[in-house]
Amino acid sequence: MKGITLDYFIRRLGVFVLTVWIAATLIYIIPRVAPGDPIAAMVSRMSQQAGYIENSDKIIEGWRKRFGLDDPWYVQYGRYLRNLVTFDFGYSLATFPTTVREIVVRAMPWTIGLLSISTALFFVIGNLLGALLAWKKTPAFVKVLIPASMVFTSVPSLLAGLMLLYFFAFQLDWFPSLGAYGRGITPGWNWPFIKSAIWHSILPAASIVVVTFGYWTLGMRGMMITVEGEDYMTLAQAKGLRPFYTLYRYMIRNAILPQITALALTLGTLVGGQVLVEYIFSYQGMGNAIFTAIRNQDYPVIQGTSYILILTTALAVFIMDMLYPLIDPRISHEGS
Amino acid sequence: MSSQANETTQKDWSKAKSVLKVRDLRIHYDTPKGAVIAVAGISFNLYEGETLGLVGESGCGKSTTAYGILQLIQPPGHIVGGEIQLDDRNLMGLSEREFRRLRWTKLALIPQGAMNSLNPTMKVHQQIADVITTHEGRQPKEKMRKRILELFKTVGLPARIYDMYPHELSGGMKQRVCIAMGIALNPSVVIADESTSALDVVVQRVVAQTLLKVKEMLGVAMIMIGHDMGLMAQMVDRIAVMYAGKIVEIASVQSLFKEPMHPYSQVLIESIPSLKEKKPLKITEGITHDPRNPPPGCIFQLRCPFVMEKCKTQEPPLRELKPRQEVACHLYEVSETGEVKNVAASA
Amino acid sequence: MATVSAAPKRKVSRFNRFDNPWLNPYLLTGVVLILIILLGALIGRVAWDSNLALVGSSPLKQPPVGFSHTTLRGTSVGTWEHPLGTDGDGRDMLAVMIVGAPRTLAIGFIAAAAGMAIGILLGFMAGFMGGRVDDIIRIASDTTITIPSILVLIVIQSVIPVNLIGMALLISAFAWPGPTRLIRGQVLSMRESGYVKMARISGASTFDIMFREMMPNLIPYLAASFIGNMQGSILAAIGLEVLGLGPQRVPTLGKSIYWSVQLSGLSQGLWWWWGFPALILVVIFVGLLLINLGLDEVSNPRLRRKVE
Secondary structure: OOOOOOOHHHHHHHHHHHHHHHHHHHHHHHHHHOOOOOHHHHHHHHHHHHOOOOHHHHHHHHHHHHHOOOOOOHHHHHHHHHHHHOOOOOOOOOOOOHHHHHHHHHHHHHHHHHHHHHHHHHHHHHHHHHHHHHHOOOOOHHHHHHHHHHHOOOOOHHHHHHHHHHHHHHHHOOOOOOOOOOOOOOOOOOHHHHHHHHHHOOOOOOOOHHHHHHHHHHHHHHHHHHHOOOHHHHHHHHHOOOOOHHHHHHHHHHHHHHHHHHHHHHHHHHHHHHHHHHHHOOOOHHHHHHHHHHHHHOOOHHHHHHHHHHHHHHHHHHHHHHHHHHHHOHHHHOOO | OOOOOOOOOOOOOOHOOOEEEEEEEEEEEOOOOOEEEEEEEEEEEEEOOOOOEEEOOOOOOOOHHHHHOOOOOOEEEEEEEEEEEEEEEEEEOOOOOOOOHOOOEEEEEOOOOOOOOOOOOOOHHHHHHHHHHHHOOOHHHHHHHHHHHHHHHHHHOHHHHHHHOOHOOOOHHHHHHHHHHHHHOOEEEEEOOOOOOOOOHHHHHHHHHHHHHHHHHHOOEEEEOOOOOHHHHHHOOOOOOOEEEEEEEEEEEHHHHHHHOOHHHHHHHHHOOOOHHHHHHHOOOOOOOOOOOOOOOOOOOOOOOOOOHHHHOOOOOOEEEOEEEEOOOOOOOOOOOOOEHHHHHHO | OOOOOOOOOOHHHHHOOOOOOHHHHHHHHHHHHHHHHHHHHHHHHHHHHHHOOOOOOOOOOOOOOOOOEOOEEEEEEEEOOOOOOEEEOOOEEEHHHHHHHHHHHHHHHHHHHHHHHHHHHHHHHHHOOOOHHHHHHHHHHHHHOOOOOOHHHHHHHHHHOOHHHHHHHHHHHOOOOOHHHHHHHHHHHHHHHHHHHHHHHOOOHHHHHHHHHHHHHHHHHHHOOOOOOOOHHHHHHHHHHOOOOOOOHHHHHHHHHHHHOOOOOOOOHHHHHHHHHHHHHHHHHHHHHHHHHHHHHHHHHHHHHOOO
């Protein structure tokens, strides 16, 4: 095994920093170059909800000062970037004096937990089914069942969540309808809590898994067909290797590589889907925090939570980039 | 034309035992517009310790024949009929599982290793070890290592590549890994598919020498597929010339090079580039008839300079016109006394 | 001595069906599904009063025709006056569908089209100009593609109000890397292929080579990329609407779901409130997926030999 070259590491690290910077800058610039005054818009929306707001001009004035909007743009931008780097997002407007950081620390573990479980599930299930779909020795009835299991593919996870919530929580009452764990249970390393947490995570995880694994099944099937045409497959057959060994050591082992690259590329979309599913199930992760903040016009929380999620996604991609050479021996050579 | 060729140096293969018998092998490829006849009923014997060259232009069915023997034809291709016997055992009747046990222990393949024949995600030694483990069971690690290094030595590979991945090797090295793999289980028959064609000339030489050396050492029967007649001449004992899915001539190297009888063999031999003289290319490339619907009669009639009326209606059978020189051509007639006469020359 | 029996006779018709790859069943079914939605909305505009999509235009929480809904206050039965029922704010669901469905498709179409336009431009620039330009475009697209776009959109839209077009254009800011990467890759590989070299040698201009020689080969890939972007853009739009963002006053499918979740339409058993918008969206997404599977078969003939 060749180690990761320094060049490879630096390039990937650069991509990581660049990703976060681009996203942060987009968030910063677009509202400012877009027509209309964001603060005025915010106040007008507040008045829409609250009816009439007294002294709205003064509120606007006060906020402009608060956000330092009267400073030159580069001072504002510099301050903005500095706050991001130091994770200083200030206080929540709606639940003062809670800091944004506290909200993130509370919500993040739930999001990461749910996302890792559902990602692991759909990736394993999807690729396994795709491999079976392409494998010549798979029994015919399995090859009929697999496409049938994929009917929900392409349905957005948020819609799947709605349906699962309606049928399995409200109609059948098999699963809890909201939250990440039962009321009155103290979070900690105790069995009732763990049981409750698992129980509450089944529907949200399922709504991501049932609509997502089909993509990976289709992708894997395509990759398997490509691998099947490779010369080394002919040789594997000529060698008289056992079919199952050939399946995992020659076919899946090679077909999975592009799938892992694809996983890194779709991570952003996944996080987006997860945010919405959390919202549908009132699952107390980042998605729910974001929604609550949107409803409360709590801009610092919206910005802080979104930024942390973007940062985490980019970090996950970076970690995958670092681990990829371990499974594809060719990669560290490609760059040089 | 006399047949007083000096054949004393040549081993008499007819007395040797045949390891592999192919009879009337037919392989078709299904296409939307009908079946392409890739191998149109070919028969030959492979004798113990012999190297048989299978030559012909690309698309003539030489590789398909080899892969048919190994039962490696992928759909839409399939074996339509024929019979293959290995050590007097009929291979066609075997179940998939029975045939799998036979693979590599009896019938090994040396593919074009310079291409993608090695699994890119497995170390070189693992790819040799897995075939040994599959057919001989698990073995102590140290014993396996010794055995693989021994194989490396045989084919002239350095021990340092043991832990390398295929992409770290040169084309010639990969090809030699494939040779080492091919002989790992001491098979009865090795089929070498264009083993030298994707390499540059110098490496080609080295690999060819490795193949010859290994063959001498093991005395294994070998089928070599190729289109380089010059290289073939140095490596094989007998040559089967294939055209459009059929063997048109099969003869010892000496006879074939000295006196090719089938018009197509003659073209092939003449087309060998020579340093001394530049010969104009005699024939256009490619098979001219529709491979789905071959014309009645001789398969070579559309390109044959000596084509006769008979060729368009009757298919010439493969006949032994001279000792160990079988030819499928109407040009020659055998008189009752056993003399071979060229019809075109006498007309 | 036994000889192998001939393989079972294969049906030649199986091949004929795919003689024109564009006529494969996936593609056709997908196109039909999308057309049904569009036609339904078009006919609805004429045959139904779309003003009923406004708040308070109809009675509250009426079930669809053939269903009844029982609450503590009594039982209401669906009538033909509101065939798909009404929501908790007194909107007629049929009218909401008629108004909302084409909007959803329009957002997807505009965002995908804008993304495609940017992508084609940048992709060809990167592929043909190479060097610095290529580096910058490649890195920009590689990084943008991993950003969870919906989060950026959430932050932006929570600050500035947008209309439908504005929302579509914002979404398109994340719809360009796909086509860019695709075209760049194809341009790079085609530049090396014989016929583009021939065209170059024969003196054709770069522009000619791009559009006369290369475009026809790119079409199935571009179409697939376009459909993929439509899926992604609609998903983003729906996501924003469901979170309560996006255009505020116009009824959309996502907004319907937002209100039904907010006003506990789920726990009250008012399934038609979120169910019909969800159904329309599912049909749209399945339709787009089928189109994409069909396009996949057009551009990748190896997939055409199906599992039997």
